[in-house]
Amino acid sequence: MTLIVQKYGGTSVGTLERIRAVAERVSASRAQGNDVVVVVSAMAGETNRLLGLGKELSKRPSEREMDSLVATGEQVSAALLAIALSERGVPARSLVGHQTRIFTDGVYTKARIRTIDDAPFRSTINAGAVPVVAGFQGVDAEGNITTLGRGGSDTTGVAIAAALKADVCEIYTDVDGIFTTDPNICKEARKLDRITFEEMLELASLGAKVLQIRSVEIAMKYGIPIHLRSSFSDSQGTIVGAEDKSLESVVVTGVACDKNDVKVTMRELPDKPGIVARVFGSLADNNISVDMIIQTEPRGGKADLTFTVTHSDLARTKDVTERVAREIGAGEVKLHDDVAKVSIVGAGMRSHSGVAAKMFRMLADQKINIQAITTSEIRVSCLIDKKEADQAVRTLHNGFGLG
Numbered sequence: 001m002t003l004i005v006q007k008y009g010g011t012s013v014g015t016l017e018r019i020r021a022v023a024e025r026v027s028a029s030r031a032q033g034n035d036v037v038v039v040v041s042a043m044a045g046e047t048n049r050l051l052g053l054g055k056e057l058s059k060r061p062s063e064r065e066m067d068s069l070v071a072t073g074e075q076v077s078a079a080l081l082a083i084a085l086s087e088r089g090v091p092a093r094s095l096v097g098h099q100t101r102i103f104t105d106g107v108y109t110k111a112r113i114r115t116i117d118d119a120p121f122r123s124t125i126n127a128g129a130v131p132v133v134a135g136f137q138g139v140d141a142e143g144n145i146t147t148l149g150r151g152g153s154d155t156t157g158v159a160i161a162a163a164l165k166a167d168v169c170e171i172y173t174d175v176d177g178i179f180t181t182d183p184n185i186c187k188e189a190r191k192l193d194r195i196t197f198e199e200m201l202e203l204a205s206l207g208a209k210v211l212q213i214r215s216v217e218i219a220m221k222y223g224i225p226i227h228l229r230s231s232f233s234d235s236q237g238t239i240v241g242a243e244d245k246s247l248e249s250v251v252v253t254g255v256a257c258d259k260n261d262v263k264v265t266m267r268e269l270p271d272k273p274g275i276v277a278r279v280f281g282s283l284a285d286n287n288i289s290v291d292m293i294i295q296t297e298p299r300g301g302k303a304d305l306t307f308t309v310t311h312s313d314l315a316r317t318k319d320v321t322e323r324v325a326r327e328i329g330a331g332e333v334k335l336h337d338d339v340a341k342v343s344i345v346g347a348g349m350r351s352h353s354g355v356a357a358k359m360f361r362m363l364a365d366q367k368i369n370i371q372a373i374t375t376s377e378i379r380v381s382c383l384i385d386k387k388e389a390d391q392a393v394r395t396l397h398n399g400f401g402l403g
């Protein structure tokens, strides 16, 4: 018997009509002889609406209460889908955070899964019913409700697939698969039949929100193939899986863009050992992840430090960096959110030289200024002005012949 975990995103459960269509699809998959576990997101727009309500009441609402608030979005869609399934004659049971026994750490708004107990899913399946799991949420050791970060239902889906050793995790969304770049930004984007875990990991961490990065990490670690596809059609989507060694790797597979970055510049830091460790240590203590980092050549015993963080960490980053700057006797701290990070990704970059130079030349020809650069074995990222981001994506996509 094949065991499939199917995760449905916000647009796929956005209306009652869509929920009925999902029930139909789940029922068809069961009729083909598969065991199915379903994971759902909140109805499209619901998470933002709930976040908005909390923020209307307070500029800095308690993160614990915000997690309790937003987790309700997924509870609603899980219950509605279970009702729709039962109505079609398919026995189903919705399961929310504490019932799924998905235990996380206690970092509200971006908790990490620690353990999953497969018993609630197995017993529901053995009772002949479809478990319909509210995605995005778990509980910490004290029983508080936590959420897994925006887009976190993808991670719920893949983590359950790993815990149950499922054959595949199908992720249903509003596009036909994973494209060479965001099809909603670049009309020439082309659907990929396959992409490696590593390439997808880079794309996801670089702003391709089609999959949450942690879902790809878990899929890679446990070797769970992801089939990303549309819930609006029956067409085959994209398989995210292990690298096929028999094939020559493509040099550039995709282009990604992240408009949620904030550039932080700390001026006139004392140029002595331990200062940078102090800055990044304080950020890490506050669960703030840093991406691009540049330090200028010291002058008169002082150097400037520039790095990027994500927008959701802006307020905390401001507090932490201003405090550390005072403590170490540094100059002013400036935060800019008018930046974007554009990146090219491809497993073939390992064995090809000159790819970064080509990227810089293409941006220069468009008079796009590069403010910071980072690279890995299989990617190059440039921080640029946010206003020029879409133009940069199209330029790189065409320049590397991805259309």
Ligand code: ADP
Residues within 6 Å of the ligand: 008, 009, 010, 011, 012, 041, 151, 172, 173, 174, 175, 177, 178, 179, 180, 181, 182, 183, 184, 207, 208, 209, 210, 211, 254
């Ligand atoms: P869901 O609500 O189903 O989780 P998301 O909005 O989180 O859907 O993710 C799907 C969106 O990801 C698409 O509508 C598309 O705009 C965006 N996206 C960004 N990069 C890519 C890419 N390379 N391929 C496909 N979609 C992408």
Ligand code: ASP
Residues within 6 Å of the ligand: 009, 010, 041, 042, 047, 048, 073, 135, 136, 149, 150, 151, 152, 153, 154
């Ligand atoms: N509903 C959550 C969000 O909007 C989780 C998800 O959709 O995956 O971020």
Ligand code: MG
Residues within 6 Å of the ligand: 009, 151, 154, 209, 210, 211, 212
């Ligand atoms: Mg998503």
